[in-house]
Amino acid sequence: METKEARLAAIPKALSFDPASDRFYILDQTRLPTDEVVEEQTDVEQVYDSIYQLKVRGAPAIGIAGAYGLLISLKEHRDLDRNAFEALVHKNADYLNGSRPTAVNLSWALKRMVGIAEAFPPGESTAALYAALRAEAMAIHESDIETCRLIGEYGAELIEEGSGVMTLCNAGALATGGIGTALAPMYVAWANGKRFRAYSNETRPLLQGARITSWELHRFGIDVTLIADSVASYLMKLGKVDLIIVGADRVAANGDTANKIGTSSLAINARHYGVPFYIACPYSTIDPHTPTGEEIVVEERGADEVIYVKGQQIAPADIQVFNPAFDVTDHELIAGFITEKGIIRPPYNFSA
């Protein structure tokens, strides 16, 4: 009989590292949902382009890709002396960091890698430093795998047999190095043998729910139904939704949560219909130095993301557009935070 571990191993992966050969692979997410193409990354320019072109996306996955990308850029240079090798570490880390300058996890992971090089004993060989960098990249990856696993285990308890579970955007396996955050509870519950219906909001304008979430859940075998974002409320009215789990970009000290645009509307509708609304995120997403959601600056993006869909014009080319990437959900609408430390219930006080 197939074990739970074997079932969970079948979840699609955003990236993978082969420790036998030090080879690094990513799933090209720009080819989804039509083509499943795994692409080996063999040099630093390729990794830069993969991050820049969103072939790999999602905060945790980008950080891990940065670490492995730096590592493979050093693989053929282990014959350099320590000074030259360390200069290359700095140069390639700076270069990769420019692929998505606003991605906090990317600079965080690259800093961890550079920190290993800077603190490494001067007497040790270049090969030994390379081995230490390799261990660090794998540790960054392993830590994310474990965080996702624990979020999945804690969150799976919330999912009832025969229920309906809704999500928005993609906080899935393809956004992380593991089994995702918001989708992790679904994967663990399903691997435990629970059967339920998943609902994926398509998530305009960039359609991560349509392109990625529905693809990864469907490929794994979860019973998933795609909806236009405007359908979520009506599904709740029909009594089809028992639980909503979404991810988070940043959580303020009082529990106010910035996440993909549309999250707050889901939470308000959930309150109206009495559906429990949860945030799943690594504990590190909680920022004790941001007192409330009022202090979170919402990024506004360009009009063309709304006016064009895959190159097809759907609105007047010169129309004004308001295209915020995120919104902030009031903490009073959130039933709990599913983290690797367990489920945190209100009242929330994450102050430093």
Added chain:
Amino acid sequence: METKEARLAAIPKALSFDPASDRFYILDQTRLPTDEVVEEQTDVEQVYDSIYQLKVRGAPAIGIAGAYGLLISLKEHRDLDRNAFEALVHKNADYLNGSRPTAVNLSWALKRMVGIAEAFPPGESTAALYAALRAEAMAIHESDIETCRLIGEYGAELIEEGSGVMTLCNAGALATGGIGTALAPMYVAWANGKRFRAYSNETRPLLQGARITSWELHRFGIDVTLIADSVASYLMKLGKVDLIIVGADRVAANGDTANKIGTSSLAINARHYGVPFYIACPYSTIDPHTPTGEEIVVEERGADEVIYVKGQQIAPADIQVFNPAFDVTDHELIAGFITEKGIIRPPYNFSA
């Protein structure tokens, strides 16, 4: 100085009839928002195709197009004897009715035209019957123009200088023979010199808000901003929305209202943020024989409308989709109905 009438005359028209030449024209809405193409309709097959292909859409506009379409199909046959001419009236009306069998306004308008022929005195000439049919088609059109105008006048009073007014889908000039229903108050207020911001929800999956509403408001000169449907709640949170006006497909006797999917979510968010939420519709949209929204059957449409946008695949081709065309908004969330008889306030009791 430009008069209010001159300003209102500049609103785009879904269709027009030239009484000097008995020529009938439609704006090809399938070419929007990129091309503004007015197409003369010269035979009954062309009108059938225009309705079938959604070149003309919106319940009132389809009815009027059916009446004029029937009329122009008879124009070159005024030399027939009465029996042959009346047979042609029936034949062409039946044929046109098949272009959108579920469109209640189409069968209603065609029945009115056929009724004229059936009741026409036997002694009168074919030319006299044609003239009566012509008068009937123009009366159907004029009545819709007047209904829209009155909805506009009553609703314009709700719009404050400097405020934000939101709508969903297209209940605009291009859905009617006049200046629209939900958009009529905006046109009248703007023509009266009031300045305000309009917000158009793009309205997935068919994007009528992006393709049509934002096009017609922008072309007229109203300050309109397009948003993804999921942005509406966040705009309310920002305090940018002072009023929401949408159309209706059917209003039950207790005020529960069926309208484009997403309407109910807007109304729930409006209640959460204290934004007044209005329905604009002809009084005939109210169905006293439907006691509540529970009795309204919601049409489900195909998966491909969600999976493909203008032919581009945005989700797995074999994904399950739930694609309801409408939802039902609870009467308790509705601040009033803007009709040609005035604004109707709660408590609602439209029983027969």
